[in-house]
Amino acid sequence: MSYRGLILDFGGVLTTRMKLNGDAFEKSEGLAPGTYFAALGRHPEGIRVYADLEVGRATQDDWNRVIGGILGIDPTDLMRRALANLRPEPVIVDAARRARDAGIRTALLSNSFGLEPFNPYEELGILGDFDAVILSELERVRKPSPAIYQRALDDLELTGPECVFVDDHAPNLPPAEALGITTIHHTDPDATATQLNALFSQ
Template sequence: MPENTRTTPVCQHSLLTAVAPQHAVVDSGSSALRHGRSARCCPERAERLTRLVHRDGPSTGTCPSRDEHAPFPQPMNPGDAMPSYEAVIFDFGGVLTTNLDDCARAFARRTGLPDDAYLHAVTVNPVGRQLFAQLERGDITQEAWNAEIAQLLGIDGTDLMRRALTPLKPEAPMVEAARAIRAAGLRTAVLSNSMGMSPFNLYEPWKLEDEHDVVVLSEQVRMRKPDPEIYQLTLRQLGCRGPECIFVDDIEANLRPAQDLGITTIHAQQPDQTLLRLGELLGLPIAVL
């Protein structure tokens, strides 16, 4: 959830940008060049993905399971040939789902608050920002968060997280693209700053473990983006080195630690542009995605 500022002009913050260091991030569009390679998947995978997406719909492929306790893959030597991409790592909220800020504004209106009141409470108010960081790391329960945020807003805190996220829906083109990428033989992962798992589990209906090879939720591992260790954990579970992966996130502050590990990044702002960039990096016809 909240990590740093985005481009959405809500009091210069957003629901996903509440508690992280303020620093600039290199534009993800230059990542492939920065790593000194042509950013492509192998032709066989591209051809397979083209066939998959142009039929009735992408099927869900299966990939080899990975030991989450396996040693961290060794870094590449400067003289090593650059690999093709092996995996794509997706953020959840705001990438595989519809926009969380829009969801927050809708909640405020339903509750009789000013449009940006809820966003302000969790992204600008220092107490609210700290509460979200604690929730993401599993340091406090969702019920405790509900009560504290409700007090800041002066509203009923009963099942607040569920009420706030009711309008959230799948971002269908992104979900389908992830399925097609996996079916083509690449691994996919979800790396998400969670919002508590009880009493409301946002992830449960999505069956993420069935759709992706690796799922890393911050509360379960007691660390959050942009902590570098959570990216290292994700690579370890994928069995990949950084330069073999693409990471898609809608929060700029979450991209820098991934780039530091050699991961190519995409700053997701509009689904069509994100899909276009994925197509370019994977060497796929744009129409495929």
């Protein structure tokens, strides 16, 4: 199979691991270990506001206010502080650039962190490496809905079997596979880069 497209998740794939970023945020804010992730993934209001943010039903300021309230910290520009330790993952960014230089069409596909007042995609300076950028906030649909993968394919003007998709969250992979997209569950940057090199050298 000759692949023509590469679709990459943002947080935890094109960036350093979200867990490391969250751990650093907890330390900087004086929070007990695990508190931040509990607010996002176990607190009902935290789960709701994050889901709403991802599809544009809530603003980043809403998220800042709700998560700040759950954590008992200043909500001012909280998303910026929460993502302050996130960095581009050089091995994956380099792999994406090499693919694009070789004629592969590339897309960034992300469940959104919000764009205002803090835009993490611009902050990390990697948007120029992609032919298409698909953000759930703008699309009003988020992974793992099949619709957002189809929009990525449409933006790339490619079919599923022509593309590879990389995500660190395993439940996001089956809907892409249902469209014929080859998937990689990202757990280690070097391992993912090796897999990408093998696929695109076929």
